[in-house]
Amino acid sequence: MTDAGAFVDTVREENQTALSRLGSSKSLYAETGGDIDTEPVLRATADAEYAAWQTFSGWAEDAADDTREAFETTATEEREHYETVRSHLGTEDYDPEELPALHEYLRGLESPVERVGGLIGRIVASKRSKEQVVGYFVGDADPQTASVFREFGADLDDQLERAQALVESVCDDESDRERALEAATGAIEAAYGEYVENMEALGANPKPVC
Secondary structure: OOOHHHHHHHHHHHOHHHHHHHOOOHHHHHHOOOOOOHHHHHHHHHHHHHHHHHHHHHHHHHOOOOOHHHHHHHHHHHHHHHHHHHHHHOOOOOOOOOOOHHHHHHOOOOOHHHHHHHHHHHHHHHHHHHHHHHHHHHHOOOHHHHHHHHHHHHHHHHHHHHHHHHHHHHOOOHHHHHHHHHHHHHHHHHHHHHHHHHHHHOOOOOOOOO
16 A cells, blocks of 8 residues: 555655646646637646546546546536636637646556556645746736635645545555656656747747746
8 A cells, every 4th residue: 555645745845846847837828829818728727627528528437436426526527617717718619729748647547546646746736836826816916706716726635635534545655656646747748848848839938847
C-alpha cells in the first residue's frame, strides 16, 4: 500500500518547475492564444472542462474495479463545470474547439494504476490553472464569476482526496507506485509541453515564472 499524502508530495516536488510555470500569469496568455479577455478565457476553460468530462466518463465506462465510482463522480463534476462555463458564455450550442494535450495523454492510459496516477497529475496541474482564471476575474472586477471558479477549485480538492484514497487501494507495491508516479508526471508534462508550444508560437519566452 502506498502512502497517498507522500505520493502527492512527490508528484509536486518532482514537477516543481513545470507546475510553477503552469501556475504563472503567463499560462492564461498561452491558453487564450495571447487574447486575455473574458470570452477567450471562458472558451479555453470550457474546452478543458468538456475534455475532462469526456475523459473521466470514458474511464468510468470501462472501469471494472473500485475506481469506477470515483471516475463517475469526477466526470459528473466536470460536466457541471462545463455547463456552468457554457452558461457564462451565453450559448447552448458551444462546440469545444480542441482537445488539450493533457487529456490526449490521459486517454492513452489503460490500467487502474496509471489512470489514478494520471488523475492526480491532472488535478495538481489544473489547480494551478484554475487559480489564474480566478485571478483574471478578480482583476476584471467580477467577483461573482471569480467565486464560481473558486468553487471549481474546491471540487478539485475533493477530487484529490478521492484520488489519494485510490492510490492507497490500487498501488500494492513499489512497482505500482512508480508506474502511477510516471503517469502523474506524464500528465503534467503534457500540459507543460502544450504551454511551452503555445508560448513559443506567440513569440514569447515560456521559462520565466513572472
